[in-house]
Amino acid sequence: MTEALSHQFMQYALVAGLLASIACGVIGTLVVVNRIVFLAGGVAHAAYGGVGIAFWLGIPVIPTTVGFTLAASLGMGALTFERGDRTDTLVGVLWAAGMALGILLVDLSPGYNVDLMSFLFGSILAVPTQELWLMAGMDVVILLAVFHWYKDLIAFSFDREFARTAGVRIMLVHYLLIGLVALSVVMIIRVVGLILVIALLTIPPHLAEGRSRSLAGMMARAVCYSLAFCIVGLALSYIWDTTSGATIIAVATVAYLAQHLLGWLIHGRRRLPDAPPSTSPSGAQPTEDT
DSSP states (O other): OHHHHTSHHHHHHHHHHHHHHHHHHHHHHHHHHTTOHHHHHHHHHHTHHHHHHHHHHTOOHHHHHHHHHHHHHHHHHHHHTTOOSSHHHHHHHHHHHHHHHHHHHHHHOTTOOOOHHHHHSOOGGGOOHHHHHHHHHHHHHHHHHHHHTHHHHHHHHHOHHHHHHTTOOHHHHHHHHHHHHHHHHHHHHHHHHHHHHHHHHHHHHHHHHTTOSSHHHHHHHHHHHHHHHHHHHHHHHHHHTOOHHHHHHHHHHHHHHHHHHHHHHHHHHHTOOOOOOOOOTTSOOOOOOO
């Protein structure tokens, strides 16, 4: 690993992993506790439409994708706000539409052969300095927004009726959360790609949930989990010469399965009943023969 760190691209990759982990831990926690994983998946896949627009028009990818993803996420937020029925259908339609738009625009881009794999499965080893600064700026926006609306986000996440009666502007917090998910998704695309973004956005918070006593503690633990997955995944991808994004998600998946398996073994043993005392057919306790 020391040899790997001597390469500038690996140093940039670690910085990108750290910046993405901050977004994953903070916003991923809110995604998990609010149970909007499917909505976040819709935002992630719709983001590919922004990638297609950027290449079709020949303009910078990340700023264009941010703008398009924010617009798509707010549209999903408007369609799903306080609509408990058929929300998944609406998200699924926008999910597919965004992906289709991106693929068609990439195909129609004149004289430009786009490497789709870098956006579908990530390109953390090719993150330039300018994008690192952009990712850092998005992290600052995310952290400031969560810090400012932290109490409102807690009330919104755990008891919306109480939040409404307490004067929390439910609609504002709803759109704020969806917008922050959009920013986080664009950041994580650079690390693991559109296909795997939901795994990195949800696995670390899920692992942190059972060990945390507060929302802030869950966020901090999720950041640490995500960063650990990025570091180990990068190291293994360098050693094995495999795709970095997929390797990072593989490490996260193994950790997820290992924790659940360990928990099942521990709780399974605790729940094993003691052997019942043997009794005679009549139900009386056995006595020694005389």
